[in-house]
Amino acid sequence: MTKGRYANIIVDISHEKVDKPFQYKIPEKLKEKLEEGMCVQIPFGMGNRLRRGYVVAITDQAQFPDEKQKLIAGIVNDSMPVEADLVRLASWMKETYGSTMIAALKTVLPVKQTIKHKEKRTIVRRFTVEETRSLLGECIRKHQTAKARVLEELCREGMLPYELVTGKLNVSPATLKGLQEKGVIAVETESYYRNPVKVETARESGKTLSAEQAEICSRVLSDFDQKERKTYLIHGITGSGKTEVYLSLIEGMIQRGKQCIMLIPEIALTYQTLLRFYKRFGDRVSVMNSTLSAGEKYDQCERAKKGDIDVIIGPRSALFVPFPNLGMIVIDEEHEPSYKSETMPRYHARETAEYLAAQKHASLVLGSATPSLEAYHRAKEGGYELFTLNRRLTGGALAPVSIIDLREELRSGNRSIFSRKLQELIEDRRQKKEQIMLFLNRRGYAGFVSCRSCGFVMKCPHCDVSLSQHMGGKMVCHYCGYETVQPQNCPSCSSPYILGFKAGTQQIEQQLLKRFPGISVLRMDADTTRTKDSYEKILTAFAQGEADVLVGTQMIVKGHDFPNVTLVGVLAADLSLNDSDYRAGERTFQLLTQAAGRAGRGAKPGEVLIQTYRPEHYSIIRAAAQDYEAFYEEEVLYRELGAYPPAAHMLAVLITTPDEERGEALAGKVAAIARAEAEDGTEAFGEGNKKAAVIGPAKASIGKINDIYRFVIYCKSPDYGKLTAIKDKIECRSAMMELKDENIQFDFDPIDRY
Numbered sequence: 001m002t003k004g005r006y007a008n009i010i011v012d013i014s015h016e017k018v019d020k021p022f023q024y025k026i027p028e029k030l031k032e033k034l035e036e037g038m039c040v041q042i043p044f045g046m047g048n049r050l051r052r053g054y055v056v057a058i059t060d061q062a063q064f065p066d067e068k069q070k071l072i073a074g075i076v077n078d079s080m081p082v083e084a085d086l087v088r089l090a091s092w093m094k095e096t097y098g099s100t101m102i103a104a105l106k107t108v109l110p111v112k113q114t115i116k117h118k119e120k121r122t123i124v125r126r127f128t129v130e131e132t133r134s135l136l137g138e139c140i141r142k143h144q145t146a147k148a149r150v151l152e153e154l155c156r157e158g159m160l161p162y163e164l165v166t167g168k169l170n171v172s173p174a175t176l177k178g179l180q181e182k183g184v185i186a187v188e189t190e191s192y193y194r195n196p197v198k199v200e201t202a203r204e205s206g207k208t209l210s211a212e213q214a215e216i217c218s219r220v221l222s223d224f225d226q227k228e229r230k231t232y233l234i235h236g237i238t239g240s241g242k243t244e245v246y247l248s249l250i251e252g253m254i255q256r257g258k259q260c261i262m263l264i265p266e267i268a269l270t271y272q273t274l275l276r277f278y279k280r281f282g283d284r285v286s287v288m289n290s291t292l293s294a295g296e297k298y299d300q301c302e303r304a305k306k307g308d309i310d311v312i313i314g315p316r317s318a319l320f321v322p323f324p325n326l327g328m329i330v331i332d333e334e335h336e337p338s339y340k341s342e343t344m345p346r347y348h349a350r351e352t353a354e355y356l357a358a359q360k361h362a363s364l365v366l367g368s369a370t371p372s373l374e375a376y377h378r379a380k381e382g383g384y385e386l387f388t389l390n391r392r393l394t395g396g397a398l399a400p401v402s403i404i405d406l407r408e409e410l411r412s413g414n415r416s417i418f419s420r421k422l423q424e425l426i427e428d429r430r431q432k433k434e435q436i437m438l439f440l441n442r443r444g445y446a447g448f449v450s451c452r453s454c455g456f457v458m459k460c461p462h463c464d465v466s467l468s469q470h471m472g473g474k475m476v477c478h479y480c481g482y483e484t485v486q487p488q489n490c491p492s493c494s495s496p497y498i499l500g501f502k503a504g505t506q507q508i509e510q511q512l513l514k515r516f517p518g519i520s521v522l523r524m525d526a527d528t529t530r531t532k533d534s535y536e537k538i539l540t541a542f543a544q545g546e547a548d549v550l551v552g553t554q555m556i557v558k559g560h561d562f563p564n565v566t567l568v569g570v571l572a573a574d575l576s577l578n579d580s581d582y583r584a585g586e587r588t589f590q591l592l593t594q595a596a597g598r599a600g601r602g603a604k605p606g607e608v609l610i611q612t613y614r615p616e617h618y619s620i621i622r623a624a625a626q627d628y629e630a631f632y633e634e635e636v637l638y639r640e641l642g643a644y645p646p647a648a649h650m651l652a653v654l655i656t657t658p659d660e661e662r663g664e665a666l667a668g669k670v671a672a673i674a675r676a677e678a679e680d681g682t683e684a685f686g687e688g689n690k691k692a693a694v695i696g697p698a699k700a701s702i703g704k705i706n707d708i709y710r711f712v713i714y715c716k717s718p719d720y721g722k723l724t725a726i727k728d729k730i731e732c733r734s735a736m737m738e739l740k741d742e743n744i745q746f747d748f749d750p751i752d753r754y
Helices: 081-097 101-108 129-141 145-157 162-167 173-181 211-225 242-255 267-284 294-306 316-320 349-360 373-380 406-411 420-431 505-515 534-543 584-596 618-624 628-642 660-677 720-735
Strands: 006-011 022-025 039-044 049-059 118-125 159-161 185-192 231-236 259-263 285-287 311-314 326-332 363-368 385-389 401-405 435-439 447-451 474-476 483-485 498-501 521-524 549-552 565-570 607-612 649-657 693-705 708-717 743-748
Touching: 006 039, 006 101, 022 039, 049 081, 081 101, 081 349, 081 743, 118 145, 118 162, 129 145, 145 159, 145 173, 159 162, 162 173, 173 185, 211 231, 211 242, 211 363, 211 385, 231 242, 231 373, 242 259, 242 267, 242 326, 242 363, 259 316, 259 349, 267 285, 267 311, 285 294, 311 316, 316 349, 326 349, 349 363, 373 385, 373 628, 401 406, 401 420, 401 618, 420 435, 420 565, 420 607, 435 584, 505 521, 505 549, 521 534, 565 584, 584 607, 584 618, 584 628, 607 618, 618 628, 649 660, 649 720, 660 693, 660 708, 660 720, 708 720, 720 743
Parallel strands: 231 363, 231 385, 259 311, 259 326, 285 311, 326 363, 401 607, 435 549, 435 565, 521 549, 565 607
Antiparallel strands: 006 022, 006 049, 039 049, 118 159, 118 185, 447 498, 474 483, 649 708, 649 743, 693 708
16 A cells, blocks of 8 residues: 655755755655655756755645656665654654754754864873873972973873863973973874864773662663663662663663663763763763864764764753664753753653654663653653662762751841851861852842832843843843943932842852952853853862862752762752742752752762742752652642643743734734634633643733744643644644744743743
């Protein structure tokens, strides 16, 4: 039986010049062979030049009369089948999340461009270790610090990447040339694929697993050998050894001739995680993230396709590295919101990994100390297999947590950012030469400016948000980048009392330096990590003891392991709790639990202080007790009452337009379409999950960004398919409307409020 007479084909994707599918007739000889995702040759354009294309749909519905349809010339037999898989994945993403096909294809297809191979330079020690140590002592006596840094590293490693020495060790090429002329070092050069791994180090064998860890590895690998493909959720407290489980599982997959994808939530985690993997697997592991150049990304995809690497590590985009022999996908810290794409298609890495694993006959492993409610709910319902790691292996028990009521601090006359107990403990840790991490979930100054006389707030003229106060009297919009100078007087009433409310990482840094003279502070937030390798430099400096305190936003509390950190202070636990979003409680619990997990990871005991104005909130109480199960039971009741995920599914429909009136009118039409598809338009669920609730339209929480007006409609239903049907109906009906600058976007189970 034929599957269809016509094929819709995306032409010449690598050039990204054709942004729509073209229809071709399927010749009789190919009707039984052609499948979606295949690479084909087609006559294209006026000269009917043969070009490659990718089949995105097979159908019986003709777009043009048969006599005007061109025939597919043939199937490209030498094409990489992995590319066909990615085209099929893009098609699934388009249907599942609502998107154009070309947007989905651009998301999943690897960078394709011909770029010259680079040359790799390596510094090799030519002296013996004893001779090098002798020369090192001489350099120290002569205060030749740059030479000393190189020699000290060469005593340990024997060879070092040239870029590591000139970058991280800050040694000039002239210094290296001097050592080379003396015969101390040699500089070797070779042509290579760009490998973004910047470390040369000895291979290490795996640690001995605990009984709990070994049981997980045995079960997962045994299932794989028996051809059972499952999704596993590892719920392990901070420091319980989840990463060692991932390493052992991946090692088992490599022994079976398989390749693995290791997803991490943010670039900040790449360096430390990569070090552990590189020590285990050498140059068979690589990284893919947004800081790589186009050349580096291209090279990693080529290496993956050729089988030159076994493991790729990176955030959600690493999911699309074209491994031809994928055996396992691991998603660490699976609860992280950064696994949800903020642009079309708004896919979630967890769901997309499930689909990809099923297509590739691979296993999927999720891990977190604070699993998302969605994942834990699936595990409770039997959709995932749940493993639990309750014992901390990194040293000692979980750090004790104290909750500090900031209302009491204020009543007793303490107006400082730091509670009295936190000040005492900071002083104590300084005397003991131990390190401190202070966490605040806001970047920079992040303060808004308002008039104390009339209440006027300085807002962006292009966006419906307040401007943020920055250094040097600047005011910046964090949405569109608009900048202006902070006024001396209120633009509304001319009062001189126009001031900023400041509670940001920069202010904390300044207050620390003022309150504790001589203290050394490193700050890590979006402002200090804009450049390539900035994460690595800050984390390495702190790990090497170059600062007493690391101040930062949420990127400092996720996954890092600093044995000398014995005090963690959460300065304002309420900031994430006050977000008007149904996930606020969950996010607060996750952040506080992750922050608490940074203390006492070495031999020294740790301590955690949570400063808050709401010490009675269950998220804060459960986080202090590190009791996920109790938090889940309370939070899931709230989700069931409000029909929020995971109790039900949500669809956010976002309408954007530069014309407010046209946007409002379109939002009304779209809401009417949604209500009609929801069967009766009521605000309650029907029996058998056949109905959906439709809420809105209304202005989005930020009604205007960069002069673009935003309207939102929410649909809720326990049946995901019902929401997909609403999405399909809106897409179908809107295609018949005369839309100008209006745009309709879809977001299933949104992570952030619109």
